[in-house]
Amino acid sequence: MNGQGQGYVVHEGCDHIFFIGFLGAGKSTLARNLGALFRRSFVDTDRLVERARGKSVCDIFAEDGQDCFRRDEAAVLRGLAERKSLLVSCGGGIVEGRESCRLMHQMGTIVFLDGDLEDSLRQIRHPELRPDFRCAKDAGELYRYRYPLYQREADLTLDIRNKTFDQVCSMAGALLWEEGLL
Structure with missing residues (x-):
C-alpha cells in the first residue's frame, strides 16, 4: 500500500479480492454491489470464460469437458494479473483448479462466502444454467x-448463514475495509 487516494486505500501491484463459495452464495451480486459502493471494478470469471470461448459454461462442460473449463478459468485469471483492484466473483468450482488457486493467492485475497447448502439451493434461480448442478442430491455431494x-x-471467511443480502454486503464491506483491502 502506498497511502490514501480520495478516501480510498491505494495499493501497489495486483490487489484483487476473489469471492469464492458454493453455487448461489451471492458472489456476483456481492462483487457488483461492493464495486458500486467502493468504486472498484468487478468481474465474473464464468462470464469472462464465456466471452473468451464464445459459448456458455454449460456448452463448454458438455462439449469440451470440465478439465478444459478449468484451463480456461486459469487463463482468464492470468489475464487479470495486469489489472488492479478488481472484485472478482469466481465460479463455484474454481477451487478445484490448482493453478487457479495459486493465481488467486498471488494476485490478492480470497474471501469465502460460507453458507449452508439449503440456502444455496434456495438461491439458485436457473439450475439448468449450472453445469455442475443436476439435482439436489448431486448438489449435496458436490457441496x-x-x-x-x-x-x-x-484468506478470510464470511459466515453468510441466516443473513439477508444487505447484512452480508455490510459485513463484507466492513471486514474488507478493516483489513485494509478496500
Whole structure:
C-alpha cells in the first residue's frame, strides 16, 4: 500500500479480492454491489470464460469437458494479473483448479462466502444454467466435496448463514475495509 487516494486505500501491484463459495452464495451480486459502493471494478470469471470461448459454461462442460473449463478459468485469471483492484466473483468450482488457486493467492485475497447448502439451493434461480448442478442430491455431494477446498483456500471467511443480502454486503464491506483491502 502506498497511502490514501480520495478516501480510498491505494495499493501497489495486483490487489484483487476473489469471492469464492458454493453455487448461489451471492458472489456476483456481492462483487457488483461492493464495486458500486467502493468504486472498484468487478468481474465474473464464468462470464469472462464465456466471452473468451464464445459459448456458455454449460456448452463448454458438455462439449469440451470440465478439465478444459478449468484451463480456461486459469487463463482468464492470468489475464487479470495486469489489472488492479478488481472484485472478482469466481465460479463455484474454481477451487478445484490448482493453478487457479495459486493465481488467486498471488494476485490478492480470497474471501469465502460460507453458507449452508439449503440456502444455496434456495438461491439458485436457473439450475439448468449450472453445469455442475443436476439435482439436489448431486448438489449435496458436490457441496460436501468442495467445502473443505473453500476452507483451505480462504484468506478470510464470511459466515453468510441466516443473513439477508444487505447484512452480508455490510459485513463484507466492513471486514474488507478493516483489513485494509478496500
